[in-house]
Amino acid sequence: MKKRLWRILFGAVLFIAAAVMNPSDQWFKIALYGLSYIVVGLDVVIKACKNIIKGRAFDENFLMTVATIGAMLIAEYPEGVAVMLFYQVGELFQSYAVDKSRKSIASLMDIRPDYANVKRGEELVKVDPDEVQTDDIIVIKAGEKVPLDGIVLKGKSMIDTSALTGESVPREVEVGSDILSGCINLNGVITAKVTKEYEESTVSKILDLVENASNKKSHSEQFITKFARYYTPIVVIIAVFLAIIPPLVLEGATFGDWIYRALSFLVVSCPCALVLSIPLSFFGGIGGASRKGVLVKGSNYLEALAETEIIVFDKTGTLTKGVFLVQEIHAEGVSQEELLEFTAYAESYSNHPISNSIKQAYAKEIDSGRIANVEEISGHGVIATIDGKKVLVGNSKLMKKMNMPYYEGELIGTVVHVAIDHIYAGYIVIADEVKADSAQAIKELKHANIKKTVMLTGDTQAVAAKVAKELGIDKVYSELLPGDKVEKVEELLLQKSEKGKLAFVGDGINDAPVLARADIGIAMGGLGSDAAIEAADLVIMTDEPSKIATAIRISKKTLGIARQNIVIAIGIKVGILVLSALGITTLWAAIFADVGVTIIAVLNSFRALNVKKL
Template sequence: MIKKDIILDGLNCASCAAKIENKVNTMKEIKSASFSFATKVLSIEYEDSLGFEAILDKIKKIVNTLEPDVIVKTKNYYEELGRHNHPIKDECCSGHDHSHGHSHGEGSHSLLNKKNVRIALGALLFLGGVILKQNQYIQLPLYIFSYFLIGGDVLLRAARNIMRGQVFDENFLMAIATIGAFAIKEYPEGVAVMLFYQIGELFQDIAVERSRKSIKSLLNIRPDYANLKTEEGLVVTKPELIKVGNTIVVKPGERVPLDGIILEGESMVETSALTGESVPRRVKAGDTILSGFVNTNGLLNIEVKKEFGESTVSRILDLVQNASNKKAPTENFITKFARFYTPLVVIGAALVAIIPPIVTGEAFADWLYRALIFLVISCPCALVISIPLGFFGGIGGASKSGILVKGGNYLEALNGVDTVVFDKTGTLTQGVFKVREINVAEGFTRSEVLRLAAMAEIHSNHPIAKSIIEEYNGEVDEGLINSYEEISGHGIKANIEGKEVLAGNIKLLHREGVAASQLDSSGTIVYISIDKKFAGSITISDIIKEDSAKAIKALKKQGIKKLIMLTGDLDNVAKQVSEELRLDEYYSELLPEDKVNVLERIKETKSEKGKLVFVGDGINDAPVLAMADIGVAMGGLGSDAAIEAADVVLMTDEPSKLSEAISIARKTKKIVLQNIILALGVKGIVLILGAFGVATMWEAVFADVGVALLAVLNSMRVLKTK
């Protein structure tokens, strides 16, 4: 399956965007299509065997039919998000003059474009008509001229769309409503409604673009250039052209363009754009450094370890882009609701215009006026614009705090969390193990036990193994290791210098027929056997993170019902950590498959609507991360496996980020609900008042564009995550 991104530049009409998305989804070549209103990106998935050019041509025809003034182009998404000062030429596939109102362009960012000047002249003529109300021979022509100056583009688009079979759009509805006002001789109101509709659309477009820019500024971590070190000196080039193994130079004040290892130099780097951490880090030669960091003072020579497409900053931007395609249930509901809302209100308008005059014998003009009010507020733009912006803003704000959420569906799901299950090592504890004690059995020496244990663990990446190797602190001749076997959930079995060495838990020794008794300790114990004889034990301790207690306290304050820990450690170690952090439950001595079984049982006990979160390292815990309602990877910065396995990635080692993620999710949901209530509430009230002859078309215009503007402005509040 191939995924491609297509930019629909100038598409600011949310209901129009929904039509395009629905139409593209009906294409037999397309498996799925999703349009992000916040980024203007249409993401499509299709089979490998199908050519992209043929699919693109069909999409161009759909866009050209529905919105001919929208520019369709393919472009690297990272450039769209982050490249402001060094633009790369786009590959435009189709397009016309940016002159599509609602506004699909025509320099909507400039107040002095042709459209706005035309509206201003129309407003002056309208004002002249109001002043000269005593002279009908002058007044009426002024109203007519001002009407066409202000709303001529709306009428033109309405006529053009009718010819394409697109009847129930906002242009048609506004045209019918204002022409209807002229028909019943409400000339000033017809012009005024069109004028304030156009002004409202202008401010709405400005607010939408400002919201988009605010979201993009949160993600403006893409480096614009790289200083490539060559024999001739430094060459400034695009990060995409740098190869693995090249050396780049990052000067003070510059953003690190690619992931790599520092060869020379020492500096403080600002990591807040990726992790949300306000305190700079000190880096030196030999340290790993990630793209997106900002070098603050020293000069750094860096060997590139990943090409730009695989770098941390690319993965983060790609993740946030994809997040807008995984829509929240609320978004999907509003999209479906919008399809029925407009036709129902139009049908209601027709009934209001026809039935009451027939039944009561009242003047047809009065009820037609009331019906026109229905038409003015029959567009659901306030909902269709503000809700996607709200969710995308929440995702963008979370990423600024070092929390990557893979979709609006997961952001919304965080609102319903009632059970959180933590892995222990590296999540609640530092995962930095130190050898605390070495005990040896009779007939063996401390140095012998430690040396053979270190040799047995030399191929393991487990923190416990690394602590033993670090404690040994000597040269390990791997040629002396004749065989090596890692037994999942038990430990290591190796043949070293002709001796059978076992290093693992008590289960490993018992499994291999070695007589040994379980020891009592608050640390993790590695039992050592040499040639089927118990040789001794190494006690290793892990330290609870300072942030863990804060995280547990915050989650309980947020109303999380159960906080549970799973670990492969011994019961006494797990019990100590659980009691210190005041967790509700813990499960110890679990093999990887045991964690899956335990999580299944926990899921069965939680409430039906409640969501279960599993927090792990994203590498060893992939099965349980996938099984949980929401999988959260801890310390995922720079980890491909963490980003791949989890639904949410906390880019620092702070468990309290989960509580912050829940807070952001709740704030986002609150703002989204406010917009739904605001839009439907105001529109519903004005519909009722209009039906009873209380509301006028002025209130109807406010219920349409005014409410949409307020909803967009309200959505921007979600960008403030603190």
């Protein structure tokens, strides 16, 4: 860029010197124009010649070369040099624009770790993250990037996840916490066990997604590519006819006048404003989305998102946290504290999620000396002796098996019944907790003109109906197997319009087939399974459903900018093409129609990067 800038400045000085010279020094004046042209335009002429040899004749280099050399041949030296000079200014501006966009995204994606501190015996060895194996022990010091995904074995710290999720608030990690590569350790020293090799780590997958996103072009980009392929040869043929036919058939028409018009026509016809600005718009949109913690795997998915009519959600882990918590304790004949204590002791040897939620609610140390004769009955529950009392903890099947009367009313959630010494002592209701922003997410989607929201879940009808009502979801299907979910999505695909799209949002391994079947698959990337992230077209790194509405707003804004650029570029060009053919405009207007329109379109494309208020 610096070399091009100096060439432009030197060429401009020679051009100005030639322009202000005394007309009597005609040959010296022409020589200065020629030298100015060589300084600013030689590389364009060389590129045009190389492309002709390779069979790619009709590009902007060819158009500029023919137009400018043609202008010089008909003695329009100032305009011939000016066209090339301003074309190079436009190219410089374009290079700056693309470079700025790339740097903007690169800064967001500056998460590739340089090294990992691997513990070898009592020593720490700095190695390339690629060389670290699963189960190796790594140490992350304050200020360092987390090099690989792992689980904390020792230490406590705050980590900055903003590069991955877009969230500015640091997250606390301690022993047992999962840590993701690409995060930054802010204060403490953490010792962790590696759970994934670098190629499978979060940071590697994110970088791969961003680097490959540009390979999947949107319909708008495909249209422009095809348009330029046919458009350029057509305008060259028209320009040739414009230069030759009128002087032969029109009385008083001169070749010099019509060649000048043809050259203006060629300059205007250059499609670089479209070819550059449309991909740049989508590139900016993808970068803006990544700032918000939404990874888009291609421009085509970003464009499709703007046309979404139906959004289908999985429940557990998508709209809910996927973490079971004690929601209600109903005690009979004992206090709630005693009921919870007996239940926690009976479940102390189990690692089942339900057992873990009860122990978490109890939150006290378990004295194993108080427990005896623990018997786990698969699919039913646990029988244990605690403080000499026989305690039954389990579902309704266990109560029936032991001929124990129990509460049979309808309860929403997983119900754990408890009996102490053959007397029913009450029940504990455990349920998944709805994510804090799920209701807001559904509300925002409806404001974004989403016609229908649907929830698919394998959970019971009662639980599903409660969650759907709480969130304001239009339709719910419950007690589904993974295969049933695909069938329901197939049915819903028939309900959308021809151009409309259906998006499915999920996080589990069993959601992968549905994510692949939907028009747009959206995965929860923070806690979601690798299979779901792999099958999805968009990944929400924060696990927040509300980011879906944000992604839709970004897609609509990006698509709007791309369409504006198409209208601006084609509209102005067609207008000046007609005026050039009629001889009303000069090469200076042609320069504006090419370089000026390109700069306007590029500046407009920059708006796609601005997503702060979305």
